Amino acid sequence: MSVLARQPGLCHYASKLACCYGWRRNSRGVCEATCEPGCKFGECVGPNKCRCFPGYTGKSCSQDVNECGIRPRPCQHRCVNTHGSYKCFCLSGHTLMPDATCADIDECASGKVVCPYNRRCVNTFGSYYCKCHIGFELKYGSGRYDCVDINECAVSTHMCSPHANCLNSQGSFKCKCKQGYKGNGLQCSVIPENSVREVPRAPGTIKDRIKKLLAHKNSMKKKIKMKNVTPDPTGTRAPKVTSKPIIYEESLSRGENSAGEKKGNEEKIKEALEEGKTEEKALKNDVEQEQSLRGDVFSSKVNEAGNLGLDLVQRKVLNSKLEYKGLNISADCSFDHGVCDWKQDREDDFDWNPADRDNAVGYYMTVPALAGHRKDIGRLKLLLPNLQPQSNFCLLFDYRLVGDKVGKLRVFVKNSNNVLAWEETKSEDERWKTGEIQLYQGIDTTKSIIFEAERGKGKTGEIAVDGVLLISGLCPDGLLTVEG
Numbered sequence: 001m002s003v004l005a006r007q008p009g010l011c012h013y014a015s016k017l018a019c020c021y022g023w024r025r026n027s028r029g030v031c032e033a034t035c036e037p038g039c040k041f042g043e044c045v046g047p048n049k050c051r052c053f054p055g056y057t058g059k060s061c062s063q064d065v066n067e068c069g070i071r072p073r074p075c076q077h078r079c080v081n082t083h084g085s086y087k088c089f090c091l092s093g094h095t096l097m098p099d100a101t102c103a104d105i106d107e108c109a110s111g112k113v114v115c116p117y118n119r120r121c122v123n124t125f126g127s128y129y130c131k132c133h134i135g136f137e138l139k140y141g142s143g144r145y146d147c148v149d150i151n152e153c154a155v156s157t158h159m160c161s162p163h164a165n166c167l168n169s170q171g172s173f174k175c176k177c178k179q180g181y182k183g184n185g186l187q188c189s190v191i192p193e194n195s196v197r198e199v200p201r202a203p204g205t206i207k208d209r210i211k212k213l214l215a216h217k218n219s220m221k222k223k224i225k226m227k228n229v230t231p232d233p234t235g236t237r238a239p240k241v242t243s244k245p246i247i248y249e250e251s252l253s254r255g256e257n258s259a260g261e262k263k264g265n266e267e268k269i270k271e272a273l274e275e276g277k278t279e280e281k282a283l284k285n286d287v288e289q290e291q292s293l294r295g296d297v298f299s300s301k302v303n304e305a306g307n308l309g310l311d312l313v314q315r316k317v318l319n320s321k322l323e324y325k326g327l328n329i330s331a332d333c334s335f336d337h338g339v340c341d342w343k344q345d346r347e348d349d350f351d352w353n354p355a356d357r358d359n360a361v362g363y364y365m366t367v368p369a370l371a372g373h374r375k376d377i378g379r380l381k382l383l384l385p386n387l388q389p390q391s392n393f394c395l396l397f398d399y400r401l402v403g404d405k406v407g408k409l410r411v412f413v414k415n416s417n418n419v420l421a422w423e424e425t426k427s428e429d430e431r432w433k434t435g436e437i438q439l440y441q442g443i444d445t446t447k448s449i450i451f452e453a454e455r456g457k458g459k460t461g462e463i464a465v466d467g468v469l470l471i472s473g474l475c476p477d478g479l480l481t482v483e484g
């Protein structure tokens, strides 16, 4: 057989070679298969035999292949058939990869989305969402959902030591060891008594305040002497004890040394008693005058009791933290050494918190603007179970209201009634000021004094109280304005 005989489509007809049936000789003299009516999207590879290009089918390759209907499906998400081919599409939040799969778009990482200021972006497969920041939770209020701070202190999710105060803050909370304890707040240990630092307070220390009170007392004395007031001949009841308790005590202690000295001291005491009597009477007159001028209402029983004025009758006062020369301080609660006899009210909306000042001059009690909501109330009570009846007391305290619409500070005096004694709603500046309340003890003695903070709608600042003193006698007007 010749080489030509092996050509496709070449046939022997007797001794003659010609193109086979279904084949035709082309212009180059080679037999070529013929397809009728032809191959539209393919090539003719044999008589009436088409080989279709990809994406086409049918006898003459004129039909499109629907790839989207073929298993396995060529696309992961969406397939769209086209003439001769197909296209893959991905659902939103995804992107088409070169291998026709769909991958998640990390919207948070790409920076394509911006969550509201109080939320964070969380990527999900095919999407993302804006979640409340850690420490906040979604709550419905005033017509919409909003991320609000979780009060960890109120829901007891905090891990503060039992000897620590939990201070809630926006998005977080703090554990702070109570006074008398030290540590990181999660663990607090007792500070040994003698290591408690004595730090001067700002503005004006308690000692300063006492100095001022004594100055007032001395000036009153001088006034009395100048007036040369004669004691009432019929005589009011003499004070039980001398008006100069410290001198009295000193005399007694020295008196033990020798008989001679003792005699001298007795005279001294007698003198002191006389002086005290005179002073008291004079002061009483002075005070009565002052009262009538001020229009204060005082029971006449006070005068009869012979228990007036700044010259104080020495007696053992309960809760006495500090007895200073000539001044009987019933309660001194500067908050530096614990909260004294103060108690947090259990039925209010929030607690007062101890806070320390930036320049480390000791603690005070505060209601930060973060505490509670508008109109919420927090009460701090000073219990006074053994206050002497029918006597005067002066309550002095430092306070400040900082921040726009931070709220109100009120002081209630509680005996059988609860009487609003003092109120401050706003402050022109951030400085500490001194408040004073004159208390008269009738038969119905004061059981407690309540400092009540009512929150405003302001979000910054604080309502703070410090250096609370309860002193026997009348308040010395105008002397205790603290500068700074």
Ligand SMILES: [Ca+2]
Binding pocket: 055, 064, 065, 066, 067, 081, 082, 083, 084, 085, 086
């Ligand atoms: Ca197709």
Ligand SMILES: [Ca+2]
Binding pocket: 093, 104, 105, 106, 107, 123, 124, 125, 126, 127, 128
């Ligand atoms: Ca995503």
Ligand SMILES: [Ca+2]
Binding pocket: 135, 149, 150, 151, 152, 168, 169, 170, 171, 172, 173
């Ligand atoms: Ca919080």
